[in-house]
Amino acid sequence: MTCDETRRAIDPWIDGEAAAPEHLESCTGCRREADARRALHERLRALKLPSHPAPALRLRAPAPARRWLPMVPSLAAASLLVAALFLIRPAPTEPVPDLVARASDFHDRIVSGTIRPEELSDPAALRSYFRDRLKLDVVVPPAGRDATLCGGSCCDAAVGDGAFPCIVYRVRGVPMSLLVVDCALPPMPASARRIRNGQEYYVFRCGRNTALLCCSGSVCHLWIAAFDEATLLDAVLGTSVGRTAFSGERLTLAGVT
Structure with missing residues (x-):
């Protein structure tokens, strides 16, 4: 012991x-x-x-x-x-319009690889693609700062029959979709309304995505990306069509016979 x-x-x-x-x-x-x-x-x-x-x-x-x-x-x-x-x-949010929700889902399918857009980095080639597929003359805005044009696809987010042109960019490494919409839209919620340089637009949160809707005449442009509102707006203004939309100029989408 x-x-x-x-x-x-x-x-x-x-x-x-x-x-x-x-x-x-x-x-x-x-x-x-x-x-x-x-x-x-x-x-x-x-x-x-x-x-x-x-x-x-x-x-x-x-x-x-x-x-x-x-x-x-x-x-x-x-x-x-x-x-x-x-x-x-989180603050209560207005319900997202059906078109915006469906477009956000389409964007998510592009990001996940479920939908593979046509890989066309030339605006003229992508314009010909939409002309052949949708019989529409779509002005494809070149990518702005910190962005590249990746391609496009035909979005089935339309309520009812038909499809919309969807142009896909990559901004600072993040995919951004631009849908060109030519249809009657329902009234937008007042809480989503914004004004910049006298141009009215609407912003919605769709899951992880932010959607920015800007209309001029009968044509509306819907940008969607996994950005916050300020970053998405900056990316939109980096494209020629974004600058045109917010300058108050009228945007057109012509049909092709």
């Missing part, structure tokens, strides 16, 4: 709960430790405690703690949590 093991066994031995450790016979240091603890035990046993506390002690005794005081920190934390949830909860 080591010295540490012996010293742990001294108190049980003094209390009569264990036999004397054999190590005490050969270790002077452990015997001194045992003698000191035995003397302490004897002094403690000799002490006589009063059956009742002294009056002075009773006067200094603390009053019973109010049970609700320990709950104060928890209640304060709960109140802060409720307030934080109230402040950070």
Whole structure:
């Protein structure tokens, strides 16, 4: 038995709960430790405690703690949590028009690879593609700053029969779709309305995407990308058609016979 093991066994031995450790016979240091603890035990046993506390002690005794005081920190934390949830909860949004929601879903399918657009980086070639497929003469705006033209596809987001031209860009590495729409649109919610340079446009959140809708005459341009509103607007103004739309000039989409 080591010295540490012996010293742990001294108190049980003094209390009569264990036999004397054999190590005490050969270790002077452990015997001194045992003698000191035995003397302490004897002094403690000799002490006589009063059956009742002294009056002075009773006067200094603390009053019973109010049970609700320990709950104060928890209640304060709960109140802060409720307030934080109230402040950070998303603001209620207007329902997204069906056309915008369907167009956003079409954009997501392009991003995921479910739909593979025609890879045409030349605006003239993409214009010929839409002429052949949709019988429409679509002005394909060249990519602006920090952007490249990737191609196009025929979007089936139209409510009912028909399809729309969808031009696909990559802006700062992020895909952006531009849909050219020529149809009657329902009234747009007032909360989505914005004005820039006298030009009215609408902004919607569609999941992770932001959609920006700008109309001139009967033609509407719908840009969609996984950007916030400010970044998307900056990307839109980087294209020639975006600058034209926000300058108030009339945009046209001509049919081809």
